Amino acid sequence: MKQYITFFVTIAAALVFAGCNKGTGAPDSRTITVQASIGSMTKVAYTGDKSAFAAGDNLALFAWTGDKTAIPATLVVNNVVNTLDGESGLWKPATQMLWDDMTTLHYFMAVAPARTVKSFTADPYTLDSSAEKYQESDLLIAVNDSGLKATDNPVGLTFDHAMAKLTVNLKFRNQWTEGNPPSQKEITEALIESVEATAKDHATIDYIHKAVTATGEWALVAMNKVENASWTTLMVPQEGFRTLTISLGGNDEWLGGNGTYVFTHSADIPLVSGKVTTVNLIIGRDQITLDKTGISIVDWAEEATIDGKVIDPTQLLI
Secondary structure, three states, X not given: OHHHHHHHXXXXXXXXXXXXXXXXXXXOOOEOOEEEEOOOOOEOOOOOOEOOOOOOOEXXXXXXXXXXXXXXXXXXXXXXXXXEOOOOOOEEEOOOOEOOOOOOOEEEEEEEOOOOOOOOOOEEEEOOOOHHHHHHHOOEEEEEEEEEXXXXXXXXXXXXXXXXEEEEXXXXXXXXXXXXXXXXXXXXXXXEXXXXXXXXXXXXXXXXXXXXXXXEEEEEEEOEEEEOOEEEEEEOOEOOOOEEEEEEOOOOHHHOOOOEEEEEOOOOOOEOOXXXXXXXXXXXXXXXXXXXXXXXXXXXXXXXXXXXXOOOOOOEEO
């Protein structure tokens, strides 16, 4: 009898040891892992667009079962923050994420950078166009509704830009060079103090459809200086945007002094999710006009052009 007791104790200990090894070895087959990319798009940056996520970037993951066209209140994964590890190159979740079971189809949505989502169909969003918040404001959304099972790890996530990007390039007429030494051949650039876009900076986000709806009142959205004659910012996608305000500052009086120029286009200037709109303007001493290259709208990867034309200049405001 004593030998049998010893045998059963040995088997029990072996099972416990095997269970411990499983917990510290390979991950549970029910563990959800992700693999994220920005696809053919790029991530905005002042020093050059990025084509991939960088170490330390994070995303918030949501997963559900049932109807793939609507995110329910009860979720399999609810706003779990995953951070890209620099050493392993893997996305590490703040808490373990598990498939509901091995056979049910699961659907996924993710937001980067991670944020608190108050509504899946009308989440309030406020644009911060400052340089310090530039990367944070580049809201990226991924939806994988192909229907995945636990054997489909890792979950592939391809992100698209929710915001639009606006770039304003300025040229100067030779009037700015008058009064300079005759030897000067290049046109002098007047010093630009600020560029502002009159547009809406609030929106609601429908994540499942990757749709952005501008809301609220018109505001002055401050653009960020890349160079004296080149300014950029993220913008809420919207219709009705037509007006830019360019303020000069720090110029000598002989150069024409300082003032504010307001450019209003005769039609809407497109602001579209995932696209870059470029407005090319020419500044003279007493007017601002659209350059012959006009207005273009391009993907962050693939170029397409909308022809622009010179329009009547707006008046100079002092």
